[in-house]
Amino acid sequence: xxxxxxxxxxxxxxxxxxxxxxxxxxxxxxxxxxEGDVERWVQSACLLCSNGCGADIxxxxxxxxxxxxxxxDTVSHGRLGPKGLYGSTPWASSPDRLTRPxxxxxxxxxxxxxxxxxxxxxxxxxxxxxxxxxxSHGFYTSGQLFLEEYYTLAVIGKAGLGTPHMDGNTRLxxxxxxxxxxxxxxxxxxPGSYTDIEHCDAIFLYGHNMPETQTVLWTRILDRTRGxxxxxxxxxxxxxxxxxxxxxxxxxxxxAPRVGTNLALMNGLVRELFVHDWVNHAWVSEHTIGxxxxxxxxxxxxxxxxxxxxxxxxxxxxxxxxVFGESSGVLSTVLQGFYQSHQATAASVxxxxxxxxxxxxxxPGAGVLQMNGQPTAQNNRECGADGDLPGFRNWxxxxxxxxxxxxxxxxxxxxxxxxxxxxxxxIMSYAETGSIGFLWISATNPAVSMPESxxxxxxxxxxxxFTVVQDLFLTETAQLADVVLPAAGWGExxxxxxxxxxxxxxxxxxxxxxxxxxxxxxxxxxYADSMGFTDRDGAPVxxxxxxxxxxxxxxxxTAGRPVDYTGLSYEKLRGPSGIPWPANxxxxxxxxxxxxxxxxxxxxxxxxxxxxxxxxxxxxxEQEHRAMAPGGRAFLKGAPYTxxxxxxxxxxxxxxxxxxxxxxxxxxxxxxxARSLNQAAPxxxxxxxxxDAAELGINExxxxxxxxxxxxxxxxxxxxxxxxxxxxAPFHYGHWDPxxxxxxxxxxxxxxTMTVWDPVSxxxxxxxxxxxxxxxxxxxGPAPAPTNTASAPAPGTPTRxxxxxxxxxxxxxxxxxxxxxxxxPSQEI
Amino acid sequence: xxxxxxYVALVDHSERTLAESxxxxxxxxxxxxxxxxxxxxxxxxxxxxxEDLAPVVERYGEQDDVDEPxxxxxxxLTSTREGEIGLLRDLQDLHLLATLVxxxxxxxxxxxxxxxxxxxxxxxxxxxxxxxxxxTWLTTRIKxxxxxxxxxxx
Numbered sequence: 012x013x014x015x016x017x018x019x020x021x022x023x024x025x026x027x028x029x030x031x032x033x034x035x036x037x038x039x040x041x042x043x044x045x046e047g048d049v050e051r052w053v054q055s056a057c058l059l060c061s062n063g064c065g066a067d068i069x070x071x072x073x074x075x076x077x078x079x080x081x082x083x084d085t086v087s088h089g090r091l092g093p094k095g096l097y098g099s100t101p102w103a104s105s106p107d108r109l110t111r112p113x114x115x116x117x118x119x120x121x122x123x124x125x126x127x128x129x130x131x132x133x134x135x136x137x138x139x140x141x142x143x144x145x146x147s148h149g150f151y152t153s154g155q156l157f158l159e160e161y162y163t164l165a166v167i168g169k170a171g172l173g174t175p176h177m178d179g180n181t182r183l184x185x186x187x188x189x190x191x192x193x194x195x196x197x198x199x200x201x202p203g204s205y206t207d208i209e210h211c212d213a214i215f216l217y218g219h220n221m222p223e224t225q226t227v228l229w230t231r232i233l234d235r236t237r238g239x240x241x242x243x244x245x246x247x248x249x250x251x252x253x254x255x256x257x258x259x260x261x262x263x264x265x266x267a268p269r270v271g272t273n274l275a276l277m278n279g280l281v282r283e284l285f286v287h288d289w290v291n292h293a294w295v296s297e298h299t300i301g302x303x304x305x306x307x308x309x310x311x312x313x314x315x316x317x318x319x320x321x322x323x324x325x326x327x328x329x330x331x332x333x334v335f336g337e338s339s340g341v342l343s344t345v346l347q348g349f350y351q352s353h354q355a356t357a358a359s360v361x362x363x364x365x366x367x368x369x370x371x372x373x374x375p376g377a378g379v380l381q382m383n384g385q386p387t388a389q390n391n392r393e394c395g396a397d398g399d400l401p402g403f404r405n406w407x408x409x410x411x412x413x414x415x416x417x418x419x420x421x422x423x424x425x426x427x428x429x430x431x432x433x434x435x436x437x438i439m440s441y442a443e444t445g446s447i448g449f450l451w452i453s454a455t456n457p458a459v460s461m462p463e464s465x466x467x468x469x470x471x472x473x474x475x476x477f478t479v480v481q482d483l484f485l486t487e488t489a490q491l492a493d494v495v496l497p498a499a500g501w502g503e504x505x506x507x508x509x510x511x512x513x514x515x516x517x518x519x520x521x522x523x524x525x526x527x528x529x530x531x532x533x534x535x536x537x538y539a540d541s542m543g544f545t546d547r548d549g550a551p552v553x554x555x556x557x558x559x560x561x562x563x564x565x566x567x568x569t570a571g572r573p574v575d576y577t578g579l580s581y582e583k584l585r586g587p588s589g590i591p592w593p594a595n596x597x598x599x600x601x602x603x604x605x606x607x608x609x610x611x612x613x614x615x616x617x618x619x620x621x622x623x624x625x626x627x628x629x630x631x632x633e634q635e636h637r638a639m640a641p642g643g644r645a646f647l648k649g650a651p652y653t654x655x656x657x658x659x660x661x662x663x664x665x666x667x668x669x670x671x672x673x674x675x676x677x678x679x680x681x682x683x684x685a686r687s688l689n690q691a692a693p694x695x696x697x698x699x700x701x702x703d704a705a706e707l708g709i710n711e712x713x714x715x716x717x718x719x720x721x722x723x724x725x726x727x728x729x730x731x732x733x734x735x736x737x738x739x740a741p742f743h744y745g746h747w748d749p750x751x752x753x754x755x756x757x758x759x760x761x762x763x764t765m766t767v768w769d770p771v772s773x774x775x776x777x778x779x780x781x782x783x784x785x786x787x788x789x790x791x792g793p794a795p796a797p798t799n800t801a802s803a804p805a806p807g808t809p810t811r812x813x814x815x816x817x818x819x820x821x822x823x824x825x826x827x828x829x830x831x832x833x834x835x836p837s838q839e840i
Numbered sequence: 841x842x843x844x845x846x847y848v849a850l851v852d853h854s855e856r857t858l859a860e861s862x863x864x865x866x867x868x869x870x871x872x873x874x875x876x877x878x879x880x881x882x883x884x885x886x887x888x889x890x891e892d893l894a895p896v897v898e899r900y901g902e903q904d905d906v907d908e909p910x911x912x913x914x915x916x917l918t919s920t921r922e923g924e925i926g927l928l929r930d931l932q933d934l935h936l937l938a939t940l941v942x943x944x945x946x947x948x949x950x951x952x953x954x955x956x957x958x959x960x961x962x963x964x965x966x967x968x969x970x971x972x973x974x975x976t977w978l979t980t981r982i983k984x985x986x987x988x989x990x991x992x993x994x
Contacts (some may be wrong), residue, residue, distance in 0.1 A: 095853065139868065143991070143992045144992065146987060146988055146992045147992055175987075230954050259986055429983075429987060430983045430984050430986070430987055431980070431983070433984075436873070437984075440871070440872065441988060444923070444924070444993070444994060445994050446924060446988055446992050446993050446994060447992075449886055624973055624976060624977065626881065626973075627878055627881070627973060627974075627976070627980075628874070628878070628977065628979040628980065629973060629976035629977035629979070629980045630979075630980045631976075653881070656877055683951065765873075766873045767873045767874075767877060768873065770874065821878070
């Protein structure tokens with residue numbers, strides 16, 4: 012029996028380079044249920060991070076009582092992480108689930124029936140359409156719905172209403188990943204595969220605390236670093252994370268740049284490749300454009316200059332570049348340390364530049380994984396509920412717009428394509444003035460997750476905008492709504508979702524939703540029916556009633572696009588689980604990695620975007636793009652480093668940065684209701700370096716006030732592993748608390764963050780703000796931060812903090828014989 | 841070369857006008873975070889163009905008592921308008937000012953070619969490239985703001 016709170020990654024299965032990752036099946040059932048008691052196992056995949064581990068849901072007496080990894084799953088080979096094991100099911104039977112619609116009456120939310128709730132929504136929607144037209148409507152979704160739901164909403168928004176104001180929480184977690192792909196390769200789409208881990212001899216993790224955000228993927232890496240012929244690890248992170256420790260252990264490098272200086276560091280690495288001629292000239296000249304401009308852009312970034320800007324030793328930068336330059340296969344992964352920081356897209360594009368210069372893409376062991384934060388973020392990007400056009404189509408290309416208009420049988424003028432899609436922060440800005448008067452929020456919690464949260468709460472609570480929220484619980488956001496709709500969650504409905512490396516899973520309904528809760532798909536269909544959206548022939552715009560029909564309709568519009576689902580069906584997905592797109596007649600079992608032929612989707616008539624100025628976000632025109640004649644070559648794009656928008660000064664001398672812990676997910680809606688997880692990280696904290704703490708007279712566990720020009724939080728201090736000058740706060744904690752903590756009103760990290768975003772990806776910057784810290788009073792004990800993660804106490808500091816643990820029992824067993832995984836290069840003969 | 845000196849004075853003046861106007865729009869629409877930050881960045885570019893031009897100004901002098909091109913001079917935006925339609929109008933004014941800068945650099949580059957003045961040609965070429973990027977951003981932002989401002993803004 013394994014306590015996966017203490018042992019986050021579980022039993023190791025080390026193996027040599029080039030061999031298949033062994034299978035290990037992890038299982039957790041709620042207390043009192045034995046494996047023999049389970050009545051049914053229902054196929055699904057885990058929804059508690061972006062990794063997408065195949066899992067079966069255990070059902071007993073009509074309830075979900077646990078999960079088990081699928082041994083044959085291509086993503087996880089049977090494993091599950093602590094969040095998936097402990098957090099997947101307890102929320103579903105939580106007594107505070109929403110079971111009836113709520114409607115605001117005399118300032119209070121009161122229970123009502125579906126007809127009344129939907130009647131109110133439709134009445135406001137129709138009135139605004141009459142008065143102001145479709146631009147009065149906005150939709151803000153999530154990274155946690157299913158593909159069928161995103162696509163249905165996209166059709167409602169683009170073919171029914173015709174509004175460009177659609178975005179998702181994906182803007183906060185994964186927009187830069189998509190934007191970086193588009194700028195470099197011409198279209199979204201993860202080039203690499205998890206199987207690259209088995210074949211590389213170096214792994215670079217950029218702003219990616221994988222041991223906490225994608226625990227199963229990190230397990231896969233540990234099984235290589237602890238095996239024969241291990242890869243070296245390089246880590247870019249201002250905290251001393253488990254990645255940093257593994258980097259040191261494997262003879263790699265830990266680079267800890269000052270918060271907000273990523274691009275300077277990246278330019279320094281790219282420059283080193285040029286200086287030492289670690290460049291595959293023949294490949295670069297055949298498969299890329301822009302190398303001369305890039306060389307010129309990075310030329311000023313000598314190791315010494317980078318050292319000045321980033322606070323990283325010049326020799327460490329040289330050493331990291333050497334690992335990249337001299338390895339035979341490099342895998343890079345990127346996450347929020349880049350995406351949510353200053354110059355996000357330019358820094359993420361620079362990772363591509365390193366790979367393109369060495370021709371390190373499109374073969375086993377040489378790949379890029381621009382990660383996602385949320386489990387179904389990829390589908391929002393594909394289906395266009397985030398404002399993009401479905402199927403990675405280019406809104407600036409009339410032919411692409413016409414393809415969709417034909418598929419939906421509507422006038423192309425209906426499909427909003429006259430301007431770039433409206434990004435989340437702009438939607439909120441329009442809602443602030445009432446320019447958007449109807450805002451529908453599904454399955455996400457912007458009152459806690461968006462920057463400058465006091466402003467967001469004011470916008471959502473105001474009378475200038477009618478707000479609909481559909482969710483599992485009465486979240487901090489739902490409390491501010493005009494109408495609240497009770498939604499069915501994972502396991503209570505059927506649908507598909509796609510993980511970081513393009514792998515599609517089917518998640519089947521296991522149990523009935525509680526009370527009157529309905530699936531998000533059914534709710535969207537109910538709205539479409541009530542509004543009477545029709546096509547050119549007077550038929551309903553949305554022509555499906557079930558998830559499977561929605562999936563089939565989606566597959567049809569992906570034909571001929573990079574994100575090709577035409578080879579997939581529910582029947583196919585019920586076979587061996589985990590199939591990566593593109594899947595079509597040519598690749599019936601899917602595709603493990605993209606760009607094996609070095610041809611990229613940059614052709615002017617095919618690409619998803621003509622590109623942008625990385626500094627301003629100004630759009631490249633079709634004519635300019637055509638003149639460059641990219642014709643399948645990738646773009647090498649560079650930009651100079653500029654200082655962050657807010658830098659420390661006299662009043663606010665420290666850098667404030669936000670992040671995550673392994674035991675919580677997003678705003679804790681599910682993980683906060685799982686006892687094992689919540690006990691491990693029950694309340695907010697901030698991390699200070701020993702140097703800064705000493706200067707401020709702060710001891711472990713003291714209550715401190717952390718203040719920026721926008722707001723303040725009062726939480727306990729961990730004397731931890733951040734670099735001096737930086738303050739780290741987890742963003743998970745809003746005022747909702749499962750144990751009704753009385754001090755939960757002042758702990759939301761986003762009170763301090765800025766309203767500012769990347770010029771290209773429009774992803775808000777959560778990781779650069781200036782702050783000051785003052786001691787309030789002594790605490791009752793150590794900070795409530797986990798001690799076995801990146802929030803561990805600084806080495807050598809005396810602490811009374813007990814070891815984090817106490818998770819419920821799980822089981823785990825390694826299979827003697829590893830199953831066969833389709834497309835796995837280790838098993839190909 | 842009295843007219844080249846006139847144009848050197850004109851580009852110096854119009855870059856200053858553009859920079860001041862960009863900063864005015866940045867501060868006037870500070871609630872639009874991207875407008876605030878990008879306009880300040882672009883203003884910095886125009887100011888750098890003037891610094892680059894300084895040695896040329898010393899060589900040719902700034903002739904600003906010739907009548908004819910004087911009418912080309914535009915005044916800086918000192919105040920900004922309110923709301924979404926106000927932002928649209930202010931961005932359009934910036935676009936006009938940047939267009940003046942752009943065409944003035946074009947004229948100067950032609951003169952520099954004729955004089956075989958490599959220093960001035962380089963300054964004109966690199967400045968024009970950045971003025972083009974300023975115009976591109978302004979067009980992009982205008983396209984984004986226009987539908988909402990024209991149709992729904994309160």
